[in-house]
Amino acid sequence: MPRTPQPRFGIMTAPMQVDYHDILRVWREADTIPEIEHAWLFDHLMPIGGDPSGPIHEGWTLLSALAAQTRRLRLGLLVTSNRFRPPAMLAKIAATVDIVSGGRLDFGIGAGSRPSHPLARREYEANGLPFHDSAHAVGSLAEACTVIRRLWTEEEPFDFHGTYVDLTGAFCNPKPVQHPHPPVLIGGRSAALLRVAAEHADLWNIPGGDLGDVVQRSALLDRYCAEIGRDPATITRSIHLPVSYDRPGTTRDAIDGAIEAGFGHLVLGLPSPYPTNVARWVTDELISTSI
Template sequence: MSAPSFGIATPPSQIAYPELLRVWQEADTVPEIEHAWLYDHLLPIFGDPLGPTFEGWTLLAALAAATERIRLGVLVTSNRFRPPAVLAKIAATVDVVSGGRLEMGLGAGSRPDVPFARREYEAHGLPYWDSAEAVARLGETCALLRRLWTADEPFDVDGEYLQLTGAWCSPKPVQRLGPPLVIGGRAGRTLRVVAEHADVWNYPGGDVTDASARGALLDRYCAEIGRDPATIRRSLVVGVSYDDPAATRAHVAQAVDAGFTHLVLSLPAPYPEKVVRWVADEIVTRS
């Protein structure tokens, strides 16, 4: 099993841009922290329903330009929000801006059983497909991203959901085969897409017991298509407690023991001064 890598997550909602910038620029100087993440919502999912929420990819581009070392991404991009070929162009642009540091987080989009999710789609005139269609579209998007990032000439697509003529992406990403695909989700249909396309699987939440059970299902799907499940790194989000770092360390240890070696430490706002250095000292180096 590979050594754990640690990142931070800063929800881009109910917060001012200078605070996010401060934390990300500090993370860029702390070698124990290897990656940093935003999320992808268009309206608040906590706190004041009319409060600020930044568009994830626009913000990510700004933070990419303001940092130099840390790998970065959106955990995870909703495949419902942007046309896939446009998303490929956005991601390639951020990879160029960052000098090849993008991790391509991607998921089917918010679940239909989450009440707050529907309002952001309705408020922005976005389609809200059922789960089966959303996951099928996710699979087509994964294949398209790879092809757009590596194709030597324009091509046409005649898929179940995607029809493109003269599809093309230039400039290409800095990373030769494109950014690694970090696919989030726990449903069986999504895990089949993970087995086929992902470099990293992110379990959406911190429940290690359930994550382990879903990981076993992912292993089975990998076996069905002849893929070594060890080629997919396992990722888990761990909420950080500033008041009880021992509990956070115990959560990290449980996740690592279960085979999750890509750990994303979610930082609650407001952010204390030197919060990333504190996380490295109190959580990472002592885990």
């Protein structure tokens, strides 16, 4: 596969086991560096790493605060759990963040944590949220994507009576700044989720690791796009790659492999604690060598 031209780099700061002001410092620094084009948080209610009872910040609330204190970065959650919030409420939250940011939101969404991840599973029980099976999670995601887009774009109230989502008189005002709506990034790797991405995603994100599996998943997305008559090239391929401060060469190799595999949207996950001037270090040590 030919090398993807002009990859777009961003960072991800998981908002757990870390102070708000530490994340704000990193985002403010990144906002001044043109080579870093986007920045991300994740969406969990309890820590999924480190001290299980340690601090963790709510993703959308934190994202709105960071949006108000940055000027250039595109921003989003990698990715919102569709299990946490009703889709009409989520559409309103996202529209608000797009307005606060001046039209810089990339709307990341996924089916929610896998039942096999015990540290993720417990956050549903702890917060009184239902945890349905994977088929329910993916089916409700597809309906959520449909109604969220409609809420962002339709000028009149509407009813929607689906298998999983039931709305009467649904309406979103004000609308997002971006027209026709913020880009939709869908994250995940299952075949069922890739079918949803083929229909609804502007960007598709997958965690890095096994590059062979990542390539196979991307090819499967191509196939599902072809089945519904969509050009696969209209979905930007995005990958999350963990950063090693001690072994930058390992991270550079992962970046090069992802770019060679056709992934032009790269999210570099920064472990905490964040070194001083970490955004500049990422730019000089990782991004500049790959552009």
